[in-house]
Amino acid sequence: TIKAFLFDLDGVIVDTAIFHYQAWRRMANELGFDISEEFNEQLKGISRVESLEIILQHGNLVLPEERKAELAAQKNQWYLELVSRMTPDDILPGVPAFFSQVHDAGIKTALGSVSKNARLILERIGMSNVFGTVIDGNKIARGKPDPEVFLKGAEELGVSPADCVVFEDAVAGIEAAKRGGMLAVGIGSPNVLTQADIVWPSLEHVTVTQLLKSLDR
Numbered sequence: 001t002i003k004a005f006l007f008d009l010d011g012v013i014v015d016t017a018i019f020h021y022q023a024w025r026r027m028a029n030e031l032g033f034d035i036s037e038e039f040n041e042q043l044k045g046i047s048r049v050e051s052l053e054i055i056l057q058h059g060n061l062v063l064p065e066e067r068k069a070e071l072a073a074q075k076n077q078w079y080l081e082l083v084s085r086m087t088p089d090d091i092l093p094g095v096p097a098f099f100s101q102v103h104d105a106g107i108k109t110a111l112g113s114v115s116k117n118a119r120l121i122l123e124r125i126g127m128s129n130v131f132g133t134v135i136d137g138n139k140i141a142r143g144k145p146d147p148e149v150f151l152k153g154a155e156e157l158g159v160s161p162a163d164c165v166v167f168e169d170a171v172a173g174i175e176a177a178k179r180g181g182m183l184a185v186g187i188g189s190p191n192v193l194t195q196a197d198i199v200w201p202s203l204e205h206v207t208v209t210q211l212l213k214s215l216d217r
């Protein structure tokens with residue numbers, strides 16, 4: 001029986017992926033190359049340092065550790081400028097309604113984000129007190145696709161992984177859920193999220209009752 005829902009942040013609750021992309025693109029441009037939106041897809045759910053490595057490789061750049069630390073800090077500063085303008089209006093459509101159904105159904109909730117800025121974002125959008133527990137990039141050693149972030153969430157809620165459903169928009173996040181032995185609901189396109197148990201375009205067109213029914217097999 002399903003007892004807990006674990007939510008990714010970026011791409012499920014809010015669309016900060018566009019801010020990550022803008023900040024990384026600005027950095028790449030300053031280094032003399034560009035990154036496409038399609039390339040950005042593989043960065044979703046991947047930690048800051050790992051994302052930087054992937055981007056530098058794409059630009060054929062090998063840099064000393066010190067310079068890489070500077071670049072990561074610079075990117076985060078640009079990213080935070082964009083985040084600081086966020087308000088509750090940035091919550092994705094359907095999220096508030098879905099959460100009230102989740103709470104009515106007595107299902108526990110956790111946030112499972114690789115972002116070290118997750119708490120700040122939750123504050124900006126007024127969702128700090130919505131989750132049973134918040135697991136973010138400061139609490140984990142390994143980013144997605146490692147299942148650590150979701151396993152920790154399940155553990156803190158006292159729910160076994162088999163009774164958890166993960167909501168994810170990233171390929172790496174779906175992989176993390178499946179490796180953790182959880183059900184995975186993809187938010188996005190079935191052509192991209194091929195490993196998900198079920199895929200919905202957003203939380204807007206799904207009800208908790210519908211979802212529980214379709215996962216019950």
Ligand code: B16
Nearest residue numbers: 009010044045048113114115116117
């Ligand atoms: P930060 P999620 C992830 O958040 C993003 O998808 C990914 O693009 C980002 O690099 C990562 O957080 C780290 O974020 O630089 O803020 O620590 O999808 O796991 O909620």
Ligand code: MG
Nearest residue numbers: 008010011170
């Ligand atoms: Mg995401």
